[in-house]
Amino acid sequence: MPAPNDLLSVFETVIGLEVHAQLLTKSKMYCGCSAAYADAEPNTHVCPVCLGLPGALPVLNRAAIEYCLLTGLALDAEIPPACKLDRKNYVYPDLPKGYQISQYDLPLCVGGWLRFSSGGEERRAGITRVHVEEDTGRLVHRVDPGGAEESLVDLNRSGVPLMEIVGEPDLRSPEEARDYLIALRQVLRYIGASTGSMEDGAFRCDANVSVRRIGDPEFGAKVEIKNMNSFRAVERALRFEQERQQAALLAGETVAQETRGWIEDRGITVPQRTKEQAHDYRYFPEPDLPPLAVDESMVAGVRARLPELPATRRSRIAADYGLGPNEAALLTEERAVADVFEAAVGPPGDAASARVAANWIMNDLVGLQRQRGLPPETLPLDADQLRDLLAALAAGELTARAAKEVLPQITRGERPRDAARRLNLLSLDDDAAVRAAVDETVAAFPAAVADYRGGKTAAIGRLIGETIKRTGGRARPETVRAVMEDVLRKDNG
């Protein structure tokens, strides 16, 4: 069997992703219940509609429609003037109506593409469609006190708005699929449509993958993979599946069109159902909801809410502030972080101060953010605080070293300069204090003094460092150097 690298010159992997994202609406898709079910007691965010009680009827959540349109616009999709909702019929205890209200042949958004970077290159992958639907409830399996297994139904999630983003089979490797997903999630977070959190189940991915010999005009048999709960799982599952299908083709076997499930702890996919067992969902137009007219004014209203998208912002920030592509990518990973950067730095001008700001965000603020367990969009300082910190650094009121010491001790909303004053960490502008520290250092390190006087002028670095240490980092290095040189010269004279 050829090595994997050789296989890549023989086979091509074709991947298309289907993403389900929970929308950040206050209420559910078809009723007024709160969509924030995460920490709620089971079956407390429910009403006749999302319980599927006899006689209850759905009413469309306008905010969900707008989020879906916003997503479509962010992905350069077309918004047809009319769409409708359809019933997708299947039976399971977590689906209280026995059908899911989804969209079949007339989705809200069609066509479009996602810009993303992968392997250091800019890529584009097609988007087939974006549509709205409702989430199901959840089953909780447990063993009752008597030892019997039981399954309980929690319908808090039933009816929570979902958006399905169906991608074209444009992806060619597991890594590319992962990068596509990360970029898509970033877009959804930028536009505020979804948290994009995979671990909370707010962002779910099914993958269609097939392998064909390079040059073959036909796609191979499509295998759908489900049950991947992280970006890493998607990449691993796709890699496993790629290799499984390649091996089958090399062995002269045919790959079956089927649905397979990813088993995380075993690192394999296993068959779930074959093509013959596929559901007939018997879609038909939802008679309880009139078709939806999406007029130009509605689209224009949503378009006005569209922020600058990550790919554009990344290249603009790189160009405007003279940052490298990686720095710009890191700064724009989260919209709120990029907002803090731009607000703190102000309009593009001095590239050096922009870099200082970028470094402070990417190293110190993100470091402290992780240490504190803050979410990725929340920096420990807001823009005003960061602006104050940068100004103090630029004016020499705060040394870099003192700033690093102040940073974790800044309280909510406190100006960094105020914190530094409170902590007695502002730069020493008192020459006598610096002079005293220099004198102490000179007395304490006669060998280094001798070296310096003996012509090893580099020894002054150590003496300066020791002096700064003695001031608790508050003395500015340039001041210390001037005083130190002065002292060493005089005492020599």
Next chain:
Amino acid sequence: MATALDAVGRPATDAPTDLSAAELRRRLDARELSAAEVTEAYLARIAALDPDLRCYITVMADVARAQAAAADDRIARGEAGPLTGIPVALKDNLCTTDADTTAASNILRGFRSPYDATVVTRLRGGGAVFLGKANTDEFAMGSSTENSAFFTTRNPWHTGRVPGGSSGGPAAAVAAGEAALGLGSDTGGSIRQPAGFCGVVGLKPTYGRVSRYGLLAFASSLDQIGPFARTVADAALLLGAIAGQDPMDATSAPEPVPDFAAALAGDADLRGVRIGVAAEYDVDGMEAGVKAAVDAAVGRLADLGAEIVPVRLPHTKYALATYYITAPAEASANLSRYDGVKYGLSVESETLRETYERTRGEGFGAEVKRRIMLGTYALSSGYYDAYYVKAQKVRTLIKRDFDQAFARVDAIVAPTSPTVAFPIGARTDDPYQMYLSDVFTIPANMAGIPGLAVPCGFADGLPVSLQILGKPFDEATILRLGHAYEQSEGWTDRRPDLP
């Protein structure tokens, strides 16, 4: 020929159970009667007659008495509305928090809804008195109440005959004086056909006129709730109380609700009104007595000044077939929720699949299963285009027929049913014959237009009914025509000859 008026039934008396709702209103407001007296009179009549007629699945005597007492307080405060203190029968597919809602199905036996249907809320708010939950064919699927899982209601005019269906319970209750008014639902004729069989007035409003929230869905694009009454004026009164957009029903229309009762005021002069008659409604199998009574009614409308205009409704003949694609298709999805997991009957078994199969196998009756199968088949991959999609296209053509006809006329008249009430058991073995009893009522559901059934005489001692079809949201015109016709005849003053 229609039987002579005085040969059938008896004239209405001064008893509360014989009076119209409008007359009850007058006497309640004049303090000639109290709501408590009226309610007791109806409860007494239910106690006397219902063991035989079986109009009600649940009699809400305690609720009714409490509502009557509250109504009397309200009347005393001078805050009475049109329906305050008026006793109403509710079809048992309308959700109520204070009585079970079963849709006459074993799968919902004992089911108590935690919420009220919007129409129930509106009637409650208006001070109406709920006498009980009336019988129906299971999930409103049928034309005789013989598909009720519990029992068959008898026709008050002849207890060997069916009351029609599916809303046979409220229709018979209003006819027998077991309720002053009734609410039913009409998917393919389920208000109009039993109204016709029972000799009362029944109205299917325009689709979207009345909220369906809390109506157990049969076919969502066709279902509509509407009134039963002993006079057209009473039907107008009840329609006014339940009509109007509801934020809980996205298909309810933002149309203004006119004062339907006021539209009836004035004389019965129909000059300037153009009434269409369609040859397509003269079908084989129509009973001679029905045809004669309807022809006579058309003549009477002409006598009142209306211009009778022939119209064409060429796609009428496809209505029944397309209905039996569309309605079961929607029903197959609507009834999926009855799975034994959340509420209603649950036959617990070893596996989930077995639980589903046994719950639904034991919970649903034969006709419901037949329609679920029909609908599932019509929606299946490979058959969807040939059945469901094609039926929707024909439905559009049926609607266009009416649009074109209504460009020329103000209303269209036709028989409500091709026959009078048939004997109990006569059609239970032949679903197709049963389906045919809705052949004249189904087109209005397919087109979404309103239809009014008004008594127009008797044949073989049983009521015959005239159907008046109107333009969308123009219930006012058909009510006006029905009222004018009713006033010119005495049919609605007759009561079945019961003890």
